[in-house]
Amino acid sequence: MKHFLDIHKTTRGELRAMIDQARRMKDARDGRPKGMADDETPLAGRMVALIFEKPSTRTRVSFDVGIRQMGGQTMVLSGKEMQLGHGESIADTARVLSRYVDLIMLRTFEEATLLEMAEHATVPVVNGLTDASHPCQIMADIVTYEEHRGAIAGRRFVWSGDGNNVCSSWLHAAGQFGFDLTFTGPETLDPDPGAVAFARSRGSNVTIERDPVRAADGADAIVTDTWVSMHDPESARERRHNQLRPYQVDARMMAAGKPDALFMHCLPAHRNEEATSEVMDGPQSVIFDESENRLHAQKAIVRWCLGV
Numbered sequence: 001m002k003h004f005l006d007i008h009k010t011t012r013g014e015l016r017a018m019i020d021q022a023r024r025m026k027d028a029r030d031g032r033p034k035g036m037a038d039d040e041t042p043l044a045g046r047m048v049a050l051i052f053e054k055p056s057t058r059t060r061v062s063f064d065v066g067i068r069q070m071g072g073q074t075m076v077l078s079g080k081e082m083q084l085g086h087g088e089s090i091a092d093t094a095r096v097l098s099r100y101v102d103l104i105m106l107r108t109f110e111e112a113t114l115l116e117m118a119e120h121a122t123v124p125v126v127n128g129l130t131d132a133s134h135p136c137q138i139m140a141d142i143v144t145y146e147e148h149r150g151a152i153a154g155r156r157f158v159w160s161g162d163g164n165n166v167c168s169s170w171l172h173a174a175g176q177f178g179f180d181l182t183f184t185g186p187e188t189l190d191p192d193p194g195a196v197a198f199a200r201s202r203g204s205n206v207t208i209e210r211d212p213v214r215a216a217d218g219a220d221a222i223v224t225d226t227w228v229s230m231h232d233p234e235s236a237r238e239r240r241h242n243q244l245r246p247y248q249v250d251a252r253m254m255a256a257g258k259p260d261a262l263f264m265h266c267l268p269a270h271r272n273e274e275a276t277s278e279v280m281d282g283p284q285s286v287i288f289d290e291s292e293n294r295l296h297a298q299k300a301i302v303r304w305c306l307g308v
């Protein structure tokens with residue numbers, strides 16, 4: 001069973017093949033109107049369930065459109081409206097859905113829920129974000145970096161802000177794709193030690209620098225994300241804002257990076273909190289390419305899972 005659960009759980013060769021496939025599929029569309037099917041429709045006759053236990057714009061629409069472009073069909077389900085939200089176990093849900101659909105994409109809270117779904121499903125399961133990671137996003141981000149700047153191997157990325165789920169997936173990617181990562185943020189929001197250890201075990205240089213401008217010095221890309229994630233308690237909002245304000249990505253921080261450094265953000269953003277609008281809308285920003293590339297990267301992920 002080829003589940004796509006995390007970047008560090010997939011081999012380097014398979015990850016590279018998916019990135020290259022995504023870029024080929026993007027090129028092959030070559031100006032075709034957006035919703036129209038691809039020339040090849042490898043998902044013809046396949047049904048995919050997209051399950052959301054948290055809100056989503058990009059993940060929901062990009063999976064839905066991507067699968068339809070490949071000739072497949074989708075159903076978008078909200079966890080709350082399923083028996084899942086009323087006490088039916090994940091394991092039983094996985095067994096039942098596996099009788100109806102060819103692939104399950106799940107966005108949920110605890111990573112354990114995703115793992116349980118994967119353990120009991122007899123069809124591939126794709127991680128559409130958990131509290132712990134967001135691998136589909138970072139696959140799209142690798143496509144984005146490489147289409148703008150060439151090979152990502154050997155570059156140095158800076159993550160500014162909260163060491164959250166998206167940061168963990170960047171660390172997994174650093175280890176797998178061979179780039180370095182500097183984290184800058186408050187000590188209480190340091191990245192997951194397991195993700196840091198994974199990146200280092202694969203030879204990636206991971207450093208922590210509390211001064212954001214020093215961290216950005218000579219960077220190839222500066223990345224940030226929302227200060228309060230969907231799984232964070234609302235009560236933490238004010239404290240997080242106070243702690244993270246010094247790590248806002250602004251013109252001064254961008255100026256410390258290389259002149260051609262990219263600014264990246266998975267979105268949704270809170271403008272003028274984690275990054276200024278000047279940076280988000282500036283010439284170094286590739287945020288909307290990241291959003292578009294969710295579509296292409298996930299099409300490659302789904303094809304890999306289904307072997308089509």
Ligand code: CP
Pocket residue numbers: 055056057058059060129137266267268
């Ligand atoms: N970046 C991302 O996953 O966005 P959504 O929450 O809108 O899906």
Ligand code: NVA
Pocket residue numbers: 129164165166225226228229230231266267268
């Ligand atoms: N860290 C954010 C990412 C949203 C795509 C969250 O989990 O809410």
